[in-house]
Amino acid sequence: MAINVTTARLRVENVIGEAIKQVNVSRDITLPVPAKKIESIDSRIRDVEFKIIENKIIVEAVLHKQIYYVECVTGDVQEYTVPDERITEFVHIDGAEPNMDASVSVDIEYCDVEAVKMAGEDHCHLVFQQTCILRLKAKVIETLEIDVVTNVEGDGLTPTFETIEIDNVIGVGREQHNISDNFIELPANTKKIKSIDAEIRDIEEKILPNKIVVKGNIHKQIYYVVEPSGEVREMSADVPFSIFVPVEGAREGAVVSTTVRIEYIDSELVTRNGKKFVKETVVLEIRAKVTDRVSLNIVTAVAGAQVETRTFNIERVIGEARRQVNIMARIETPTPARKIAKVDSRLRITDTEVIPNKVIVKGVLHKQIYYVSAVDDQLRELTVEEPFTEFVHVEGARAGDTVDVTGRIEYVNVEAAATTPTTMWRQTAVLDIVARVTETETITIVVAVIGAEVICPPGSSFEYVIQKGETLSSIARKFNVTVQSILAINPQITNPNIVFTGQTIQVPCPNGMG
Helix, strand or coil: CCCEEEEEEEEEEEEEEEEEEEEEEEEEEEEEEEEEEEEEEEEEEEEEEEEEECCEEEEEEEEEEEEEEEECCCCCEEEEEEEEEEEEEEEECCCCCCCCEEEEEEEEEEEEEEECCCCCCCCCEEEEEEEEEEEEEEEEEEEEEEEEEEEEECCCCEEEEEEEEEEEEEEEEEEEEEEEEEEEEECCCEEEEEEEEEEEEEEEEEEECCEEEEEEEEEEEEEEEECCCCCEEEEEEEEEEEEEEECCCCCCCCEEEEEEEEEEEEEEEEEECCEEEEEEEEEEEEEEEEEEEEEEEEEEEEECCCEEEEEEEEEEEEEEEEEEEEEEEEEEEEEEEEEEEEEEEEEEEEEEEEECCEEEEEEEEEEEEEEEECCCCCEEEEEEEEEEEEEEECCCCCCCCEEEEEEEEEEEEEEECCCCCEEEEEEEEEEEEEEEEEEEEEEEEEEEECCCEECCCCCEEEEEECCCCCCHHHHHHHCCCCHHHHHHCCCCCCCCCCCCCCCEEEEEECCCCC
């Protein structure tokens, strides 16, 4: 009995497993001089790296903290950068193997510092104990190329079909980018660079043929020491970047997801023509994944024939939505201020929960407010953390689904709530929050029928008559091939944007597509 089989080749991500782990990080911190109290803490995670071993992911990260404290003798607010603390933990995921890939995130859920009372100390303290709670989230995936059976023909055979929607991985690209010609001018009395904090903001992507253009900003806070006072001051700067990442097969209409990571950052103080500059070297690592949402009729069983099946865990997108949020708050400065010199803000998502048709988002709007004190005309810093709880409507979301939430600050401003100088100020902030809800679905598909002949083997092609409203792009998506591969075997097509209803063309099946 002759059995004819039609197949389609897909490149899919099989989810091996995911897990979340909480980590408690405690240590003693000794300040340079005794402090009356801790005014605020600015903490963040940097340099996240991971390594997959059998059934585990080893996660490494750096916990970076800046402590603002009230000096015991003068009452001035001083800044102290705590030596970076490297954290190494593991997350257990059954089935993980070294040749697989993963997505890993490390977030700060809570961080606080309390005084450690030593003998002879009264109101001022030198040693403080830090307690931070981190959340490690890891997902291990395996990218597989598989030939799935889409039709079976033969006497006495009855195939069972199911329509699936799946993200077909077109390609993944990685690129390193070095930014070393950036100079930022500092005051002429700058003595040295104390430290630099940097983070990636405002990521935008654009798909071009076979490449992804990634744009964004490196937001930097530069802490420098001035002479003769030795005072530490701060300056912020945004350095834009634009990088292209080669991804074979990338095309307009596909979906792209990117991650940008700062691999290395260094700085030096240089003098040019009597002016002081900080010269920085930054190395970025960019990863871009391009996918195409494919709707495909597949064979899940064949009555009357022996078949080979495979089972996969695929991630299915339930929905994605965004919401803009206004956050209004009153802020009180410790002393009357003449004006607000600058506001540096950062958004931190602390918790998410999926309920029917909604995602509950909790977070903190972290602000460093630099104001001119009316008492001594000095520039002072005030850190304010504004917690918020909002929701994003995602139709079809259910409890138990997986959610990824990203947010960015679109606008933030602090203005006087009374005649200056004043201690009363009013904050206005606009946040943009995006929630993407997915579920992991287990599917079993037929990948082969014993004794069958494939209709459209790799390297061959078949005739196709163009239907009304079709383009080369839609035909390529329909048969899971590329426009370029169609043009390669149809030299009569001189303009890929001009084809006609009823025109007969050849469609390749290099990957077993029929």
